[in-house]
Amino acid sequence: MKSVAILISTGASVVLGTVVAEAMRKIPALNIPIVGDVLTTFVGASVTGLVSISLIYYIEHSKNVKKIMDWLNQLKSSMDYKLENFKKINTDLLEYVATLEKIDFNHLSKQVEMTHEIALQLTAAHSDLEINRTLTDIVQKYNIHLSYDGTIDGLTDFMNDSTSTLQFKL
DSSP, rough: HHHHHHHHHHHHHHHHHHHHHHHTOOOOOGTTHHHHHHHHHHHHHHHHHHHHHHHHHHHOOOOHHHHHHHHHHHHHOHHHHHHHHHHHHHHHHHHHHHHHHTHHHHHHHHHHHHHHHHHHHHHHHSSSHHHHHHHHHHHTTTTTTTTSSSSSSHHHHHHHHOOOOOOOOO
């Protein structure tokens, strides 16, 4: 915000210097050849420089301007909120892409195919006995490591043991 104020003050200084130079050219006493043009140009440039330096110094060192700038910098436009939101989305996407880069898609494809096949087999089973046989076949076919001995009694003992942890390993 301060940069905008400095830019505007510099532009105003140039305009003021030009106006002073043009006003001096209209003074009849300064219509002296060579000296009149040099003098009016010098005065116009001097006014531009002095006003510009004075305004920039005031903007940089004034406590009142600092208070105004601090207040203006606190205000956020809707674009600032959108920019922050897009930065957050960008960060999240970069993290997600980094996670996706670590996935072996050939292995994932095989696992998805295997899961689909298992789901079809379980859907086709209509009774508890068929589901039990299907699950037993799946465990044997895919060499699934069970945390218990594979029997109903073994599962019951495993579930009653508070220190046991259930893990599925392919």
